[in-house]
Amino acid sequence: MDEGAFYDQIGAVNGWDFSRMECSVEGAAWDFYSEAAERSAAGSVLLDIGTGGGEQVLSTADRFAFIVGIDSSGPMVETANANRQRVARENVCFLQMEAERLEFPTAFFDTVTSRHCPFNAHEVARVLRPGGIFLTQQVGETDKANLKTAFGRGQAFGERDGSLLTQCRREMEAAAFDRIECFEYDAQEYYRRPEDLLFLLRHTPIIPDFGQYPEDREAFNRFIRKNRTPKGIRTNSRRFLLIAHK
16 A cells, blocks of 8 residues: 555544644654744745644744645645634645645745655755755654564664665755755653554554554553553654755
8 A cells, every 4th residue: 555545544544633642752852843933034934745634834833924734645635724724824725735746836935844754855945945944854764663673564674774864865965955954863752551552553654554463462562561661651753854955
């Protein structure tokens, strides 16, 4: 199943609502959308690639003149528009669009963001005005390392740490961005209950085909027993942030 079909399927199950999942993080070095807002000039126009349900970008809507959020999934865009109407943000719109082909004029945006989503660096550079910035946060290969080890499989399981970061940086350099800053963290993540972790595994592709293998149930229970702490069920959150200047 391709990525778009996967997210359409899970969206039909949970309505894209991850707010029910209780999780705390210790050691995160930044908040992505706050970072974007702080690095953008007053009155900036923002493009958010892979906006999902829009909850994250809507939280910083008062810090931009206008925001356009795009996603390849129709159901995600429907949810994002419903969330926008609920919080009554008139300076935000959400559109269904592929990141590979941005249907906007050249030099239209002051800031472009992409959180945990693929992007086309050349298209990003095209729609950014001179002096604009592009920020992307991506998931490192060693994210959820103890979970992937427990199941013997997972996203980027066994791949060299830093491979995706190197790839993203090369793509930005090829798109002729002027200066690229890089930041990384590996934080501790705690899921309050087994149900919270189960929700994550059922509704994200961290462990491919979770629940479809006979041994998955016991692997899950063993993981809970081994990693339960007073703060919650422990795993890690590996992230990197690239900030490219045009």
